[in-house]
Every structure is written in C-alpha cells, then in structure tokens.
Amino acid sequence: MAIILSINSGSSSVKVSVYKSSARSQPPQQLADAQISGLTAPPAKLAYESGSEKVKDQEVKDINSNEDACEYILNHLVKDKGLSEISSRDDITHVCHRVVHGGDYPDAHVIDEETYHHLEDLTDLAPLHNTSALAIVKACMKALPKAKNIAYFDSSFHATIPEAIRTYPIDPAVAKKNKLRKYGFHGISYAFITRSVAEYLKKPESETSIIALHLGSGASACVIKNGKSLDNSMGLTPLAGLPGATRSGDVDPSLIFHFTHDAGKPGRSSTKELHISTAEEILNKKSGWKALTGTTDFSEISSSQDPKCRLAFDILVDRIIGFIGSYYVKLEGQVDALVFAGGIGEKAALLRTRVVEKCRCLGFELDQQTNNNVIEDVVRDIGKEGTRHRTLVCQTDEQFEMARMCAVGLQSK
Helix, strand or coil, X not given: CEEEEEEEECCCEEEEEEEEECCCCCCCEEEEEEEEECCCCCCEEEEXXXXXXXXXXXEECCCCCHHHHHHHHHHHHHHCCCCCCCCCHHHCCEEEEEECCCCCCCCCEECCHHHHHHHHHHHHCCHHHHHHHHHHHHHHHHHCCCCEEEEEECCHHHHHCCHHHHCCCCCHHHHHXXXXXXXXXXXXXXXXXXXXXXXXXXXXXXXXXXXXXXECCCEEEEEEECCEEEEECCCCCCCCCCCCCCCCCCCCCCHHHXXXXXXXXXXXXCCCCCCCEHHHHHHHHCCHHHHHHCCCCHHHHHHCCCHHHHHHHHHHHHHHHHHHHHHHHHCCCCCCEEEEEXXXXXXXXXXXXXXXXXXXXXXXXXXXXXXXXXXXXXXXECECCCCCCEEEEECCCHHHHHHHHHHHHHHCC
C-alpha cells in the first residue's frame, strides 16, 4: 500500500491531502486533509479533517514560512492517533508537489538533483510561483528521506497547444534562448475537469471538447478539443489573461512603464533566491480586484452595490466572455459544454448567470433554480433543458488529481 501526500503550496497557504492507494486499479482513498493559511497575514491558522477529528481556523504559533507550515502538518499527521496508516514519517511513500511552471516538461517528473536544478532555473520565468513550491520540495526531501518526491506541473497539460498559438511574434532566436512562449497554467485542474466531464457525459476523453473556466483568486480559461488543450488564457506566466484577486491579467505591455519608471528595477521582495522586478510585483500582487475595490473577497464584491465593486465584477464578466467567444470559434461551435470550476466558478451563482446571459447567442442558457442551489456533486448540469449546449459546474480537485496520477503510475509498473 502506498501512502501519498499531495501538496499544494502557495504564497499564503500550504495544503496537504493524504491518500492511500493499493496495487489494484482503484482511485486513491483520501485519509486526511490539512491546510495552514494566513502565512502572509498572521496569525497562521490550521484547518484539519481526518475521520472524526475536525479542526477549523485554529491559530498556530511560530509558523513563519511555507517550510514551517509543512513541518507542522507532518507532525500533526504523525500525532493523529486516528490516522493509523501513518505512525511515523517513514510510512509516507510518495509526495506529490504542485509546481506551477514546468517549462518544456510535458509530464510529471520524479525529483532528483538534476530535476531540482532544472526547476530552479525556471524560477526566473515564474519567481512568484515556483519559489514556494521548491522550498517545500527541499523541506520534504530532508524531512521524508524515504519518500519519492514527484513534481506535477500546471503547464504540462498545455504541451499540446499548437505552435501557431504558443509562439509570440518576437525575435525567434531570443525567444528560443530565453524560453519565451505561451505555456498555459492551471493544467492539473483542467486535467481533472476534462476527465470528470467526460465521465459525466459518458464520452471518451478523446471525443470531449469543452470550454473550461478555472475561476479563483487566480483565474483562467481553457479550450479543450478532443481531450487536449488547444489554448489557455495564461501565457509565459500565470499573469496573462483574466484578472484575479491581485493580478492585472492582460494589459497593454507598455502600460507598466507609464505606471512606474522603476518597472525594471528589483522589487522589494527580491532576494538572492528570489529575483522579481517592480513590474512583476505591481502586476501580480498589487492589481486585480484588490486594487479596484480594496478587497480580495469576491463574494463581498459580487454582493456589493458599491460602484467600485460593480466595476470589478463587470470587468471580470467582460474578460471571461471575450475568451468564451474566441474559444467557441476555435472549436467551430463543436462544444460539448461550458464548464465553471474553481472556488469562484463553483460558488458564484450570480457570476455564472451574468456570463451565461451574455453567451445566450451561442446556445447556452441556465436553469436558474439549479444554478442557485449549492453544488454538491463533482459535476452538476446547471443548463436549461433543451438548449443547444450544456452548462456545467465541476468541483475541481488538484490534490486528488495528483494522487490519482501517482497511483496510476504505481499501478502501471
């Protein structure tokens, strides 16, 4: 039996899900779920669920980094007497890491010294995203020396994006040398969405074509043709495309130089391990609906009548429908479903209503009662019966998808 940890490390939180997997061809079974949040806005808080034990928003002390959070969670797992599968750290056999930027890696990779250094080289492309993941990788390699660490990349799912779509119209020699092209992200989520929607529609993945929206504090759109990524709204980095909680999304590239003359200088967060410019800090951390409204809480924004919140809401709707229209044409109208996912996509009924209203001309329409109900299934049809195309909500699960891919790899050996 394999005991698998799926780790999703972000700038402000560390999420760890625990699964067990046998050699039989069955999906992994979840044993526990832990999260420490508030790393950038102390105090840090623990949420934990395993069997009958449930902890919510419990303040924890002396947590100052992602590595501290991971160490705390590992200790908590071992001390949980109800979690008999983990009596010591040596019981953990595999650790799955979500790494945002995998460069040209088309598949997951076991992390050895060579892989780790390759990912370090990629931090210049994604300093605000890969750095925290690599810190956790290093911590786990030290804390769990008997476990196999595996990197799962958000960019891998998009390795199928055609050359004409992934290529930027800049000097090809410079682009090749500096690895400058569209990569696309949220790929682990889109892999889960594609597989789950295909199962729901009772179709092979290879015959499933959808427009999927992963909407959370980081938001993106993806067009999937016959089970493969055809295009993604994100680009060289996750900054491109839709606006998010603190990200600007697409802007005129020269805007930042008019915004600040210090755009190319090292940002305040730069260290010898983390090289980010003032421009990256502004567009990634000081923009989005936080800059427009003063809050990153989209539920507050969507329920408010404040003109600033109305504007932020309308901007997001406008950008989303722009990608839906483009992707509908890329699929030549052969669309199995429009799929909402991510924390906002799964919960914001009003946003879904406004988006689908704008897409009615394409053949999408909601059943408002179903749309307003709490989504409990992995995939739920919220479309009006008899419409040309289906509208679905998918409760995506990146941690499970990594554990599932890990288990599939074990079972194929």
